Amino acid sequence: MLRLLFFASAATAVCLTTLAPREPAEAGLSACCASDASLSSPQDAPALAVSGPELASTAGRQVSSCKPTAPISVSLTRVAGADFGPVQLDFNLEPLRDFEQLTWELRLPQGVVLLSGDQQGVAGAARGAQTAGTARVDLPADDVFRALRLAARGSFVVRDDAGEPMLDELGQPLLETVETVAALHWGEALPDAPLVSRIDHRGQTEQAVLLPSIQREGR
Secondary structure, three states: OEEEEEEEOOOEEEEEEEEOOOOOOOOOOEEEOOOOOOOOOOOOOOOEEEEOOOOOEOOEOOOOOOOOOOOEEEEEEEEEEOOOEEEEEEEEEEEOOOOOEEEEEEEOOOOOEEEEOOOEEEOOOOOOOOEEEEEEEEEOOOOEOEEEEEEEEEEEEOEOOOOOEOEOOOOOEOEEEEEEEEEEEEOEOOOOOOEEEEEOOOOOEEEEEEEEEEOOOOO
């Protein structure tokens, strides 16, 4: 059930579409991967994983690297835990070429708390080096759409067709920086529009979607 709230000015109005409370999602965490299609797993699946150099959001296509194929393999897996509360995550990074440096970071959405493990660190930069880690997070017991991301970011030397390093205008090796992101999603996907929080007549906080609306003259 949607409730529309209009805030009008002389020329324009803003419409607030309030999302009525919904039943908790039946599906568990959903994983996004690097193609036009997105992956999801049923609730009874033992684990959810996503890997690959490019990733897309279930709410819309989102390429996480400027390259058609980013040279970093990243995987993020939920290995234990219920649909909310403490959850264990495993992750792995592998550079597919030699990097000058490579770092990683767990990007936690609002409401998700890191219980144990590191939130960021340095990964092996040599081609084929495996960097693995484990973290435990606490998921809120609600139906709000959230995405927890693992980002791997690094710089490598750009080389020509002969394999020689390319130089910049100062004669230094030309470096290129890329980022690859793996994500775990859960909750209900919300419309692709700005969200605001407001207090309803019961004194409870609810989310609303801001929808632009044009008020015609004479109305």
